[in-house]
Amino acid sequence: MVLDDRARPVVLAAPSGAGKTTIARRLVEGPGPFVFSVSATTRAPRPGERDGVDYVFTDEDGFKEMVRVGELAEWARVHGRLYGTPIRNLDDAAAGGRYPLLDIDVQGARQIRDRVPNALLLFVLPPSVDVWMERLHGRGTEGPGERARRLRSAARELDDVTAFDVVVVNDDLDDAVARVRDVVLHGHPGLGAEETEERVAALKRGVARALEEMETAVPEGSGGD
Ligand code: ADP
Ligand code: 5GP
Numbered sequence: 518m519v520l521d522d523r524a525r526p527v528v529l530a531a532p533s534g535a536g537k538t539t540i541a542r543r544l545v546e547g548p549g550p551f552v553f554s555v556s557a558t559t560r561a562p563r564p565g566e567r568d569g570v571d572y573v574f575t576d577e578d579g580f581k582e583m584v585r586v587g588e589l590a591e592w593a594r595v596h597g598r599l600y601g602t603p604i605r606n607l608d609d610a611a612a613g614g615r616y617p618l619l620d621i622d623v624q625g626a627r628q629i630r631d632r633v634p635n636a637l638l639l640f641v642l643p644p645s646v647d648v649w650m651e652r653l654h655g656r657g658t659e660g661p662g663e664r665a666r667r668l669r670s671a672a673r674e675l676d677d678v679t680a681f682d683v684v685v686v687n688d689d690l691d692d693a694v695a696r697v698r699d700v701v702l703h704g705h706p707g708l709g710a711e712e713t714e715e716r717v718a719a720l721k722r723g724v725a726r727a728l729e730e731m732e733t734a735v736p737e738g739s740g741g742d
Contacts, residue, residue, distance in 0.1 A: 526554070526607055526633055527701055528619045530626045531641035532671030532720075533596075534653035536687040540641060541620045543694045549702070550615040554606040557583060560598035563658050573603075591621065591628035596666060600625070607633070616701060623677040630680070637701060640681035642708075642716055644688040646723025665731045672724045675717050683707035686716070 531537040545553045557573040559580050568574050575583075580599045583589055592601030602619055610617035619629065629636045643649035653664055678684060683700050684707050687693040699705035708716070 525616055526610075526619055526629060526636045527551075527616050528621060528626045528629050528636055528638045529641060529697070530621060530623050530638070530674070530677075530681065531687075532643070532649075532674045533667040534649055534656065534671075535641045535643040536652065536690070536693070537641045538620050539690065540687060540693055540697055541618045543690065544618060544697060547694065547698075549698060551618050551701075552606075552610045552613065552615045554602055554610070554617040554619045556600050556602055556619075556621065557589070557592075558598060558600045560596075560600075590632060591625040593622055593624035593628070595622045595624070596663070596670060602629070623674050623680070626677075627680060637683070638681040639697060639700060639707070640678050640684045641693070642678075642684060642686050642713075642720065644686055646720055646727065648688075649720070649723075650727060661731065665728065668724055668728055668731070672721060672728070675721055675724070678713060678717055684713045 529537040529541050541553060544551045555569065555571070555573060557575055557580060559575060559577050560572075562568065562572070562574055566572065577599065580592075580601065583601065583603070584592060588603055588605070589601035590604045590607055592599060594600075600621065602621060602625065606619075607617050619625070621629070626638050630638060643652065653659070653667070659667065683705075685693060685696050685700065686708060696705065696707070700707055
């Protein structure tokens, strides 16, 4: 794996529905030296998703073979499915002098941190629980059972925020994209530690409340949808 500075991977992690995929897509569409790292996954494509563009879709056997031959820079089981970053994405980005943007979960972020010491780890926070829930509902890609499952993971993921280099709030999309660009290209520090702590505490309280409401309808472990 190439480790020079041009190869600096930029990891965008966030609790599900905070908007990291949207930010990552906007960054690679806009001007600047960013390229999206297309992950491999065993989850089924959502309507409109294209193989090789959004993900490389594969089955458990195909994925395990990638792991076996050492093709993945990191991998993890997320929401019950396997996801991983092909090492080739990092090498190709480096060869092109661009930053690979990794839209991955916190387990993957930790592996990248260990394996690629110059990686920049960015954590994206939703601006509030209400906006977050609206986005999760609005995306319309998960039923109530899957949303509850993702919220439970999200509550755990919020605890990992301290392992990240920089925190960015995704309120207005253009502002959030500009902030991430500033962080990567100009070393902007992002959200301060105190405000991060307050925001994370408020989000965790909100998630607990939302889960209580949902779990009366969808008991944990029922699968739901
Ligand atoms: P994640 O990748 O973190 O799970 P997504 O990027 O899929 O989240 O965003 C979740 C939903 O919120 C999507 O429907 C997306 O269009 C919407 N969204 C993301 N960022 C914003 C924003 N800044 N303002 C309004 N809607 C947003
Ligand atoms: P989704 O199914 O909503 O596209 O993604 C679910 C979660 O898996 C998100 O948190 C996403 O960032 C994460 N994810 C996507 N690709 C990868 C990957 O290559 N590695 C890891 N560890 N997580 C990933």
